[in-house]
Amino acid sequence: MLNTLAIRDMLLIAEAELSFAPGLNVLTGETGAGKSILLDSLGFVLGWRTRADLVRPGAAQGEVTAAFALPPGHPAFALLDEAGIAGAEELILRRTISAEGRRQAYVNDRRVAAETLRGLSDLLVELHGQGDDRGLLDPRGHRGLLDSYARHADLLAGVRAAWAALSEARGALEAERRALEEAARDTEYLEHAVAELDALAPTAEEEPELDARRRRLRAAARIREDVAKAAQALGPEGAEGPLLQALRWLEGAAEQAEGAVDPALDALARVLEELSGAAGAVETLLDGLGGDPGELEAVEERLFAIRALARKHNLAPDLLPEFAEDLRARLGRITGGADEIVRLTAAAEAAEADYTATAARLSESRRAAARRLDAAMAEQLEPLRLGRAVFATEVEPGEPGPDGADRVRFAAATNPGAPAGPLDKVASGGELSRFLLALKVCLSARGEDPTLIFDEIDRGVGGATADAVGRRLRALGAEAQVLVVTHSPQVAARGGHHWRVGKMIEGGAAVTRVEPLDPAERVEEIARMLAGDTITDAARAAARALLES
CATH class of the missing domain: 1.10.287 (Helix Hairpins)
Structure with a gap:
């Protein structure tokens, strides 16, 4: 879980420290207020690829520190041990960048490479935003997503080992055949x-x-x-x-x-x-x-x-x-080559049989995981006002390879009796956002409970649908820490913890401020999200109703 995020001299933020909590944490603010700066700063300290001009104008150096609480047995401990870094209940990541672009990274005050941060980030945080929709819609990545959902890494490793053995056996057989043919040509x-x-x-x-x-x-x-x-x-x-x-x-x-x-x-x-x-x-x-x-x-x-x-x-x-x-x-x-060909052929056939059997077990696991994912999606789609839609994870025979012999595709049908097709072909804009939210919620179920970050996942929806999205995110927050950047008042009202991001002018320069909101301030912020610049009593009443519901 992400405990704190401290930012100093990054872009428009002079200084900010956010103390996050379990459950659903929401960040709101007007467009252009600087919500993306928070995600850029978090991505920076996690070793992600970020923009180059991160240091606040006039500052010599920018710095971001993130503190995570690690439960016993968390896989991050293994990575820390491999890197020779002492582990503790709280993991502190710190990264600096000079005005000239020089970057330095630290884990528990130990200097590390950015690759170490990225390795830890894969275990600590999952980002779901507008930029990763393409990955969910690209069938080339669906098999990997299903494997991650199935959590059958041992089966996948077995298939890869069997494929490597099969490739080696086939290579040895082909090499012997070529050598025998070449030797036969030069007999005299x-x-x-x-x-x-x-x-x-x-x-x-x-x-x-x-x-x-x-x-x-x-x-x-x-x-x-x-x-x-x-x-x-x-x-x-x-x-x-x-x-x-x-x-x-x-x-x-x-x-x-x-x-x-x-x-x-x-x-x-x-x-x-x-x-x-x-x-x-x-x-x-x-x-x-x-x-x-x-x-x-x-x-x-x-x-x-x-x-x-x-x-x-x-x-x-x-x-x-x-x-x-x-x-x-x-x-x-030439004289004994036929016997060697027979031996290598038998070895290749045995390796192929082993691969086929191992890949078959992986295929069965994938089909079982597909059924579980489809059932989980049905549970998610109902409260998202897509109860009549059908989501299907298609697992079909494919070209054998190191990751098995299956093709996997996520498909959907939005109306009963309609043929299933690619998500982006059969769903409207609002439906697609809800499909993707449901899919992300299902795929985010991990044993390690990483911090889940959703960047404007509710775009394109409103009203009752937005309220359903907020309910889904709040339910997900009961299982894992969730951070949501949102423009939807219905989603913001479901948050257990609320921060407002605002931009103001100080000393002739734009500065972004991040403030935690108390209950009264939350009413004002949600009312602003409902009514715009002029906040009316009716907007405040509607905000209170959202918060109380």
């Missing part, structure tokens, strides 16, 4: 490519390893050539042969030299011994550099084959194994 290519890749069987790290090994082998080949030459130079065909020949010559001469050649023999023996050690070391080195003489050729051949295959398929060599797996999978779809 796939078979050749897979065979070629399987024959080579490259690994992800093989190309850089082969390249490094090739460099080592090429370096070893160059070293081996030099070491082999060194081995040959030290061997029998090199230095070792002449030294052995010299040794044999010296040994032959030693028998006759009587020890003269012994030093030379000893030195030559040492040289041959060292030469043998050097030759052995070179042979050992040569053996270490040996291996398969064709290894370098084999390494280069495989390295070049891997690189050529990578260039052929226009990808990096390390991606060849992954590419091969992809090609094998595509080829596998």
Whole structure:
């Protein structure tokens, strides 16, 4: 419930504070007095889209504060908790706007974004005015209104989940069919490519390893050539042969030299011994550099084959194994694709059956809610002087979608036996206003009891009909707090609390004042609404009669 609305420096209002009460609260005043400023200010603090020039001329900043009483368990507490804002029995919304247009919003003195205000406003206030008639008359919104009236959010959520699952299953089936068709067109290519890749069987790290090994082998080949030459130079065909020949010559001469050649023999023996050690070391080195003489050729051949295959398929060599797996999978779809199509088809059929069953339960709930709404409308239309009219909520099969498979339309017939049709086609201006009031009253029945605001809902009606409208609004006020902006004295007389909005000139500038009225002042205000500028005793008597009735 809206407890207070405080306004400062907004449009023509310098300062105003309204303390609202349960039941029917009415605001009256002459045309142009500024009643719309109150709604603009309330919409501003609730985060609604409003006009830009809200700050009162000459003021630096405008400010609106609204205080709401929240009963335990109100859904606004969940939203506050999600936003990290401490909840309390009284929720205080405050919003400011500078003369330059900068806006700031606060909830319980915590800075918030305008989206938070709008989220709270959906739970706190419902506005029914001249601007929302189009929504009630537009069949595209009727299904949503009926769902809100039915309060079957769990069924609707189930249908949306089933539709999402069905869409996913259908998408998977269609994707598999396209993949199978594409793979079938490329069968010959796939078979050749897979065979070629399987024959080579490259690994992800093989190309850089082969390249490094090739460099080592090429370096070893160059070293081996030099070491082999060194081995040959030290061997029998090199230095070792002449030294052995010299040794044999010296040994032959030693028998006759009587020890003269012994030093030379000893030195030559040492040289041959060292030469043998050097030759052995070179042979050992040569053996270490040996291996398969064709290894370098084999390494280069495989390295070049891997690189050529990578260039052929226009990808990096390390991606060849992954590419091969992809090609094998595509080829596998051709041989095993039929089984996968069968599996996905069964999954899609199961998802469709689940959606159909879930949507059917939602349709039945909608039809039941339609019957309840039609009965509730019949109760509302009788006191609104439309007892012979018939309202019908039509629920018909429609195109399946995330919100079910129903088309919903509100229709009416104003005379017995006449065919039902769209509200704005079968009802006159006064009848249409009453139909819409009855519909708004029925659709406004919510478990959370938001504050209901009606902006000139009684336009186009008068006399007994206006009195019936006032009675409906007062009855609605017994269930929820109702605020009504009205020009009808019959409606104003039904209010439990009455404010007068007036415009006056102060200091050469127009200023709007909002004043609560006591019983005597209410008589004068309603008399003015009945008689106009000149209030007569007869008008006052009529005003008293309205208030007493």
